[in-house]
Amino acid sequence: MAKxxxxxxxxxxxxxxxxxxxxxxxxxxxxxxxxxxxDCGGSMSCATCHVYVKEDWYNKLPKKEMGEDxxxxxxxxxxxxxxxxxxxxxxxxLDGLSVYMPEKQV
Amino acid sequence: MIKTDVxxxxxxxxxxxxxxxxxxxxLKCEIVDNLDKIGGQCIELYPDKPIYxxxxxxxxxxxxxxxxxxxxxxPFNFNFHLNDRVQELKKENDNWxxxxxxxxxxxxxxxVIAGGVGSFEPxxxxxxxxxxxxxxxxxxxxxxKSIFKDKSVAIFGGGDSALDWAIELSNTSKxxxxxxxxxxxxxxxxxxxxKELSEKKIINLFTKYSIKDVIGNGSLEEVEIKSEDGxxxxxxxxxxxxxxxxxxxxxxxxxxxxxLDKKTIPVNTENFxxxxxxxxxxxxxxxxxxxxxxxxxxFHEGALAARGxxxxxxxxxxxxxxxxxASNTIKDRLGVK
Numbered sequence: 339m340a341k342x343x344x345x346x347x348x349x350x351x352x353x354x355x356x357x358x359x360x361x362x363x364x365x366x367x368x369x370x371x372x373x374x375x376x377d378c379g380g381s382m383s384c385a386t387c388h389v390y391v392k393e394d395w396y397n398k399l400p401k402k403e404m405g406e407d408x409x410x411x412x413x414x415x416x417x418x419x420x421x422x423x424x425x426x427x428x429x430x431x432l433d434g435l436s437v438y439m440p441e442k443q444v
Numbered sequence: 445m446i447k448t449d450v451x452x453x454x455x456x457x458x459x460x461x462x463x464x465x466x467x468x469x470x471l472k473c474e475i476v477d478n479l480d481k482i483g484g485q486c487i488e489l490y491p492d493k494p495i496y497x498x499x500x501x502x503x504x505x506x507x508x509x510x511x512x513x514x515x516x517x518x519p520f521n522f523n524f525h526l527n528d529r530v531q532e533l534k535k536e537n538d539n540w541x542x543x544x545x546x547x548x549x550x551x552x553x554x555x556v557i558a559g560g561v562g563s564f565e566p567x568x569x570x571x572x573x574x575x576x577x578x579x580x581x582x583x584x585x586x587x588x589k590s591i592f593k594d595k596s597v598a599i600f601g602g603g604d605s606a607l608d609w610a611i612e613l614s615n616t617s618k619x620x621x622x623x624x625x626x627x628x629x630x631x632x633x634x635x636x637x638x639k640e641l642s643e644k645k646i647i648n649l650f651t652k653y654s655i656k657d658v659i660g661n662g663s664l665e666e667v668e669i670k671s672e673d674g675x676x677x678x679x680x681x682x683x684x685x686x687x688x689x690x691x692x693x694x695x696x697x698x699x700x701x702x703x704l705d706k707k708t709i710p711v712n713t714e715n716f717x718x719x720x721x722x723x724x725x726x727x728x729x730x731x732x733x734x735x736x737x738x739x740x741x742x743f744h745e746g747a748l749a750a751r752g753x754x755x756x757x758x759x760x761x762x763x764x765x766x767x768x769x770a771s772n773t774i775k776d777r778l779g780v781k
Contacts, residue, residue: 377561377692377707379737383489384692408629411602412689415570415654416624417672444567444691 340432344371344389347441356428362437363387363424373439380424382406385413386444387423389437399426399435414440446523448474449757450554450750451542453530453697456484457739458727459558460513462746467520468774469750471757474550475522476542478529478563483510485560485728486739488690499740509739519779529563533700533723538756540722553756556749557718557725558742561707562694569600569686573658581664582684592617596680598667600655601687602627607634609685610647619647620679622669626651650677658684697729705731715752716745722756724749 344352344366356365366374366387378384382405391399396419406425410416423437450466452459455477466473481487486495486506494503504512525548532543533555542550566584568574574582586609593616599606602623607630610621621638628635642649656670659678667684670676694707703710703719708731711717716724726745728737735741754763768774775781 375707378485378489381490381493383485385689386691407625407627408603411624411629412567412691414567444693 340428340430341434342428342432343434343436344373345436345438346373347439358429360428361424362389362426362428362432362435363422365428366423373443374423375443376424382409382422382425385409385422388413388416388440388443389421389423390417390419390440391421391435391437392419395435396421398431414442414444445549445551446474448472448550448552450474450556450753451476451530451540451550451552452556452558453477454484454558454560454727454729455479455482455524455526456558456560456727456742457486457509457513458560458742458746459484459556460510460517461743462556462558462726462750463520463522464513464517465747465750466753467517467522467777468768469754469763470773470777471750471753473522473556474525474552476525476528476530476544476548478527478565480527482514482524482526483507486510488564495739497738497740519777529695531696535720553722554753555723556746556753557697557709557723557729558727558746559694559697559725559729561692561728562697563692564690565693565695566686567688567691569655569658569684571655571657574655574684577658577660577664577684581660581682582658582686584686586685589613592683595682596620597683597685598622598679598681599685599687602629603687603689604630604634605687606630606685607638609687611637611641614641614647618680620650620681621647622650622653622655622679624652624654648679650679653677655684655686708735714748716749717752722753724752 342356352371354369363376375386377386410420449471450473452473452475455475463473487510491507528544528546531545534541538553539551540555592613596618598620599610600622610619613619641647653669653671657668659666666678667681668678709718709725711725711730713732716726718725726749727742
């Protein structure tokens with residue numbers, strides 16, 4: 339279980355507890371948190387669950403697997419702190435993680 | 445104008461199997477899809493990815509699934525209208541008048557929306573200033589490459605579309621290629637070629653840059669690009685091309701007066717009809733309690749929606765349930781003995 343903070347582009351914060359084994363994307367969708375569309379349902383095919391993760395946490399997260407950066411090329415305004423939230427698996431180690439939403443997903 | 449029993453919006457697996465079910469019960473349909481190929485997400489998003497949960501098919505790729513479905517509906521000779529999008533639905537007496545972007549018009553008592561998450565559209569530049577040049581000098585696809593001859597062209601993107609066009613246009617245009625990181629996702633042979641062209645100064649390569657602004661009075665003159673640490677550069681450009689893949693957008697479906705729940709259309713589970721009589725929704729785009737976004741669910745939904753269509757297409761006939769194993773009528777329709 340990890341407490342995760344989802345911060346909308348307008349600054350509105352949503353802090354929820356997400357079970358281990360779910361993805362950060364699923365944590366948002368299951369809790370009706372706006373700003374993460376996840377059109378493809380988590381198959382790394384759409385880049386609509388894009389989030390920014392600040393350096394301190396970005397470096398702690400498991401590294402991106404092949405294909406994630408390719409998908410991120412197609413996201414809205416990606417930068418070097420960008421991740422697809424469907425590819426971040428929740429574990430106890432992620433307790434206290436904050437993710438920032440882009441202005442929009444498409 | 446084309447008269448038919450059913451217009452199917454979307455040529456993904458769900459739409460294709462619904463067409464099969466319509467053929468089996470003796471109805472005609474026309475299938476419209478915004479993509480230039482048949483198969484929907486299966487073909488556009490994951491043609492090579494294996495799928496493991498199609499009943500009785502232990503493993504197949506998206507492309508194989510689409511091809512098999514197409515094979516299965518071959519006997520019915522249904523028409524596909526690709527590269528076209530249903531724009532408008534209007535009720536006239538017992539028919540829906542369906543109009544497309546390519547100005548086709550269908551008259552049918554039934555419309556089945558099998559639109560997935562919406563239609564695939566090119567992802568556009570985030571910069572507001574790009575909008576005013578959209579379709580003239582800011583482009584997301586190329587119809588006529590001769591317009592670029594002897595012009596300056598700035599191409600954005602790191603996939604094969606961007607690389608292919610950068611290579612091709614570098615023969616006759618001054619090409620700049622801009623990508624947000626220094627790795628490309630295109631085929632190795634393309635990446636190698638781009639590096640060679642860049643070393644020979646035939647193309648200008650800018651990696652770790654993205655678009656900041658497009659500048660021009662009347663016609664496009666320059667494009668400003670920025671690096672992540674805020675440094676910016678100006679490049680001369682008569683045309684700006686963006687290849688960032690496709691996104692799915694609900695598009696005109698949102699304007700047809702249907703009840704919507706987020707990006708989905710609520711239906712009843714008896715025949716998958718929406719709040720509008722004669723309009724059905726199946727597959728990923730429909731929602732109901734317990735909905736699973738699986739291809740197999742889409743097949744079931746399509747089979748029931750097809751029977752729902754029968755009622756409006758043949759108001760004076762009673763639908764009779766038959767098995768394909770036993771019915772000679774069905775065998776005739778399939779052209780088998």
